Amino acid sequence: MKELGFENYLLADEKIISKSKAVRSRINKARMIERHFNETLDNIVADDDRTYSTLLRIKAEMKDTNGTLSNALRKYYLFINDRAFPALSEYENKG
Numbered sequence: 001m002k003e004l005g006f007e008n009y010l011l012a013d014e015k016i017i018s019k020s021k022a023v024r025s026r027i028n029k030a031r032m033i034e035r036h037f038n039e040t041l042d043n044i045v046a047d048d049d050r051t052y053s054t055l056l057r058i059k060a061e062m063k064d065t066n067g068t069l070s071n072a073l074r075k076y077y078l079f080i081n082d083r084a085f086p087a088l089s090e091y092e093n094k095g
Contacts, residue, residue: 001034011023051073
Protein backbone atom coordinates (compact mmCIF):
# COMPACT_ATOMS: atom_id res chain seq x y z
CA MET A 1 0.00 0.00 0.00
CA LYS A 2 1.20 3.46 -0.82
CA GLU A 3 0.55 4.58 2.73
CA LEU A 4 1.80 8.17 2.65
CA GLY A 5 0.05 8.94 -0.63
CA PHE A 6 -3.16 7.35 0.65
CA GLU A 7 -2.96 9.35 3.88
CA ASN A 8 -2.51 12.61 1.95
CA TYR A 9 -5.39 11.65 -0.35
CA LEU A 10 -7.67 11.03 2.65
CA LEU A 11 -6.58 14.25 4.35
CA ALA A 12 -7.58 16.18 1.23
CA ASP A 13 -11.00 14.47 1.06
CA GLU A 14 -13.59 17.11 1.98
CA LYS A 15 -16.14 14.43 2.92
CA ILE A 16 -14.02 13.29 5.85
CA ILE A 17 -14.91 15.46 8.81
CA SER A 18 -12.77 14.18 11.72
CA LYS A 19 -9.51 14.20 9.78
CA SER A 20 -6.85 12.64 11.99
CA LYS A 21 -9.06 9.99 13.62
CA ALA A 22 -10.93 9.01 10.45
CA VAL A 23 -7.77 8.92 8.33
CA ARG A 24 -5.88 6.79 10.87
CA SER A 25 -8.86 4.45 11.12
CA ARG A 26 -9.06 3.93 7.35
CA ILE A 27 -5.33 3.28 7.09
CA ASN A 28 -5.52 0.78 9.96
CA LYS A 29 -8.45 -0.97 8.26
CA ALA A 30 -6.48 -1.09 5.00
CA ARG A 31 -3.54 -2.69 6.84
CA MET A 32 -5.94 -5.20 8.39
CA ILE A 33 -7.14 -6.22 4.93
CA GLU A 34 -3.57 -6.66 3.72
CA ARG A 35 -2.71 -8.83 6.74
CA HIS A 36 -5.86 -10.93 6.53
CA PHE A 37 -5.45 -11.73 2.82
CA ASN A 38 -1.64 -11.64 2.85
CA GLU A 39 -1.70 -9.42 -0.22
CA THR A 40 -1.02 -5.75 -0.84
CA LEU A 41 -3.91 -3.45 -1.60
CA ASP A 42 -2.02 -2.40 -4.72
CA ASN A 43 -2.34 -5.95 -6.09
CA ILE A 44 -6.00 -6.16 -5.11
CA VAL A 45 -7.13 -2.87 -6.67
CA ALA A 46 -5.09 -3.42 -9.85
CA ASP A 47 -7.74 -5.89 -11.04
CA ASP A 48 -11.52 -5.31 -10.87
CA ASP A 49 -12.32 -9.01 -10.49
CA ARG A 50 -9.85 -9.29 -7.61
CA THR A 51 -11.33 -6.18 -5.99
CA TYR A 52 -14.82 -7.64 -6.36
CA SER A 53 -13.87 -11.01 -4.88
CA THR A 54 -11.99 -9.32 -2.03
CA LEU A 55 -15.03 -7.22 -1.18
CA LEU A 56 -17.11 -10.40 -1.05
CA ARG A 57 -14.50 -12.15 1.08
CA ILE A 58 -14.31 -9.17 3.47
CA LYS A 59 -18.04 -9.52 4.09
CA ALA A 60 -17.82 -13.29 4.56
CA GLU A 61 -14.52 -13.73 6.37
CA MET A 62 -13.98 -10.53 8.29
CA LYS A 63 -17.56 -9.94 9.48
CA ASP A 64 -17.64 -6.41 8.09
CA THR A 65 -21.16 -5.71 9.35
CA ASN A 66 -20.83 -1.92 9.40
CA GLY A 67 -18.90 -1.69 6.12
CA THR A 68 -15.81 0.07 7.44
CA LEU A 69 -13.37 -2.49 6.02
CA SER A 70 -15.06 -2.47 2.62
CA ASN A 71 -15.07 1.31 2.72
CA ALA A 72 -11.31 1.38 3.31
CA LEU A 73 -10.74 -0.86 0.29
CA ARG A 74 -13.10 1.20 -1.85
CA LYS A 75 -11.33 4.44 -0.83
CA TYR A 76 -7.98 2.89 -1.74
CA TYR A 77 -9.41 1.75 -5.10
CA LEU A 78 -10.58 5.32 -5.76
CA PHE A 79 -7.17 6.70 -4.74
CA ILE A 80 -5.30 4.37 -7.12
CA ASN A 81 -7.74 4.14 -10.05
CA ASP A 82 -9.28 7.64 -9.90
CA ARG A 83 -12.78 6.17 -10.13
CA ALA A 84 -15.14 4.53 -7.68
CA PHE A 85 -15.63 0.78 -7.71
CA PRO A 86 -19.29 0.05 -8.57
CA ALA A 87 -21.82 -1.40 -6.14
CA LEU A 88 -21.47 -5.19 -5.94
CA SER A 89 -24.86 -5.76 -7.58
CA GLU A 90 -23.93 -3.39 -10.42
CA TYR A 91 -20.63 -5.22 -10.94
CA GLU A 92 -22.39 -8.61 -10.95
CA ASN A 93 -24.90 -7.45 -13.56
CA LYS A 94 -22.29 -6.04 -15.95
CA GLY A 95 -20.75 -9.46 -16.58
